[in-house]
Amino acid sequence: MSLSCRGMSFSYEVGGTQLPALRGVSFELPAGGSLALLGASGAGKTTLLQVLRGLDRADSGAVLLDGVEPDAAAYADLQREVGLVFQAAELQLFAATAREDVAFGPRRLGWPEADVTTAVEAALDLAGLPAGDFGERHPYSLSGGEQRRLALAGVLAMRPRLLLLDEPFVNLDPGTRRDLVAVLERLKAAGVTLLLATHDVDLAWSLCDQRLLLADGRVEAVGDWDFAGAGGSLLAANRLREPFLVELWRRLGRAPESAPRTAAEAAEALA
Amino acid sequence: MTASPAPTTAPLIDISGLHYRYPGARADALADLDLQIGEGEFVAVVGANGSGKSTLARLAGGLDKPAAARRALACGHDLLTEAGRLAARRDVGVLFQNPENQLVAQCVEDDVAFGLENLGWAAPQIRRRVDEMLSRFRLEDLRLREPHLLSGGQKQRTALAGVLAVPRRALVLDEPTAMLDPAGRREVLAAVAGLHAEGLAIVYVTQEMDEVVAADRVIALERGTEVYSGSPSRLFADTGLVRRLRLGLPAAGELALALAERGRGPVRLPLTMDELLAGFAGSA
Numbered sequence: 001m002s003l004s005c006r007g008m009s010f011s012y013e014v015g016g017t018q019l020p021a022l023r024g025v026s027f028e029l030p031a032g033g034s035l036a037l038l039g040a041s042g043a044g045k046t047t048l049l050q051v052l053r054g055l056d057r058a059d060s061g062a063v064l065l066d067g068v069e070p071d072a073a074a075y076a077d078l079q080r081e082v083g084l085v086f087q088a089a090e091l092q093l094f095a096a097t098a099r100e101d102v103a104f105g106p107r108r109l110g111w112p113e114a115d116v117t118t119a120v121e122a123a124l125d126l127a128g129l130p131a132g133d134f135g136e137r138h139p140y141s142l143s144g145g146e147q148r149r150l151a152l153a154g155v156l157a158m159r160p161r162l163l164l165l166d167e168p169f170v171n172l173d174p175g176t177r178r179d180l181v182a183v184l185e186r187l188k189a190a191g192v193t194l195l196l197a198t199h200d201v202d203l204a205w206s207l208c209d210q211r212l213l214l215a216d217g218r219v220e221a222v223g224d225w226d227f228a229g230a231g232g233s234l235l236a237a238n239r240l241r242e243p244f245l246v247e248l249w250r251r252l253g254r255a256p257e258s259a260p261r262t263a264a265e266a267a268e269a270l271a
Numbered sequence: 272m273t274a275s276p277a278p279t280t281a282p283l284i285d286i287s288g289l290h291y292r293y294p295g296a297r298a299d300a301l302a303d304l305d306l307q308i309g310e311g312e313f314v315a316v317v318g319a320n321g322s323g324k325s326t327l328a329r330l331a332g333g334l335d336k337p338a339a340a341r342r343a344l345a346c347g348h349d350l351l352t353e354a355g356r357l358a359a360r361r362d363v364g365v366l367f368q369n370p371e372n373q374l375v376a377q378c379v380e381d382d383v384a385f386g387l388e389n390l391g392w393a394a395p396q397i398r399r400r401v402d403e404m405l406s407r408f409r410l411e412d413l414r415l416r417e418p419h420l421l422s423g424g425q426k427q428r429t430a431l432a433g434v435l436a437v438p439r440r441a442l443v444l445d446e447p448t449a450m451l452d453p454a455g456r457r458e459v460l461a462a463v464a465g466l467h468a469e470g471l472a473i474v475y476v477t478q479e480m481d482e483v484v485a486a487d488r489v490i491a492l493e494r495g496t497e498v499y500s501g502s503p504s505r506l507f508a509d510t511g512l513v514r515r516l517r518l519g520l521p522a523a524g525e526l527a528l529a530l531a532e533r534g535r536g537p538v539r540l541p542l543t544m545d546e547l548l549a550g551f552a553g554s555a
Contacts, residue, residue: 019420039452040424040452040454041422041424041425041450041451041452041455042421042422042424042425046422087450088369141293141295141296142321143320143321143325144320144325145320145321146320146321167450170449170450171320171368171446171449171478172320172478173318173319173320173478173517173518174478174480174517174518174519175319175514175516175517175518175519176319176320176517177478177519178519199453199456201453202522239452239453239455240452240454241453244522244523244526244544245526247544248526248544248547248548251544251548252548252551263522263525263526263528263529264529266526266529267526267529267530267532267533267535270535271530271533271535
């Protein structure tokens with residue numbers, strides 16, 4: 001599913017005052033592409049994800065899904081194919097067992113029970129919580145990282161074509177982080193469009209085709225933009241840092257804009 | 272269990288044979304755990320999700336009652352008694368992953384002042400201490416902001432400022448930088464390093480391997496038991512153990528490992544970019 005954001009603005013109303021959270025946000029994400037949403041705390045990343053998911057309505061501008069405008073008849077169906085995994089995973093967990101929690105979404109979509117069961121097993125497996133071991137566990141008996149993965153399974157069970165994730169790597173041990181990256185790579189390979197908000201500049205660098213830098217609700221930079229030079233000072237101004245490999249390339253006297261994306265690629269280049 | 276080198280003075284946190292199980296759980300969250308933290312020591316705690324790190328943090332801070340222990344003392348207070356746990360909470364500050372449950376006041380500066388007001392400090396001292404904390408955590412512009420209008424990272428900095436406003440003998444932090452942007456992470460790490468330099472004992476639970484490097488000692492948990500206690504460099508050099516515990520290496524170490532797999536790379540595993548670059552220069 002492609003995503004097109006056109007001049008989108010959104011304000012929160014608090015006690016009679018308007019607090020602008022997003023100002024004229026525009027970007028294009030092609031079907032099967034991946035975009036990392038970066039920005040200092042408070043820049044508007046979570047708000048942007050919630051508006052994209054349709055949980056909040058933009059004050060102006062438009063969000064097109066597969067080129068379809070919001071007022072078109074087909075839009076509501078397309079919105080059902082957009083999944084959002086919240087930053088606080090426990091907000092999405094409420095059933096008595098992991099299996100029941102993951103089944104909620106597909107059931108609400110009206111799928112036949114047999115399809116629900118298949119989707120639940122596949123989603124739990126994909127999220128690293130095999131149904132045999134975790135299916136009957138109470139969600140609140142799971143550790144923070146396991147709850148995070150259960151929330152992801154709940155969204156994956158609905159087979160989204162556009163997956164939005166808000167800080168998906170927080171609270172995960174490195175091994176689980178690696179597993180989650182593998183899940184996202186698998187989803188990418190299957191053509192799922194990914195948009196994830198993260199503070200992890202290294203994962204934003206290795207995992208995503210594009211990076212969008214949001215500052216005070218505005219798009220400061222978007223695309224496969226140069227993290228060195230002017231890009232580097234943009235990062236610093238937004239309380240971010242250069243990816244490890246970009247900084248390393250710069251300190252080795254190599255062109256930072258050609259820095260490799262992963263440790264394996266870096267080792268190939270250096271060996 | 273790995274034998275840990277005994278601290279030379281009486282440990283500030285002295286726990287032996289600690290057991291804890293959550294109601295309805297099938298297994299112990301902590302099983303026969305030993306933990307000694309010396310005065311002024313900075314100990315990192317790592318382990319897979321569900322290994323017991325957060326449980327240990329809560330118990331060390333006197334927030335939950337151990338199921339059993341041969342000995343459980345925090346700053347001299349007996350964690351097995353309710354009076355001991357209450358006293359421990361005064362000397363041991365605890366900062367959690369999620370600041371939502373820790374902010375209580377109508378605005379940032381009131382929240383930071385909260386603990387001091389409870390202790391009955393005089394108003395001028397409270398004001399001075401609050402100003403110091405707001406400055407330390409870059410919260411001056413937000414001092415009158417209502418907590419629900421703060422981002423996750425801003426909330427976390429406010430909670431940390433509030434915990435540290437009260438002078439402590441030990442500080443337990445449970446993934447304190449998890450929700451912060453890189454600059455916020457640097458600020459918290461700098462603040463923690465400063466506290467360490469001032470002699471505060473620090474128990475630092477983290478999933479970020481780069482943050483372990485600064486610790487005097489790292490403890491690794493597996494299914495509620497300590498399976499490693501020693502230097503960060505010795506832990507990271509044991510790639511088999513690292514993999515088994517579902518940990519990782521600091522970024523510099525990951526690259527060095529990838530290079531070693533290709534027959535190149537520094538002899539000693541680097542833990543920081545400076546060490547990595549020095550290794551390259553050395554082998555040039």
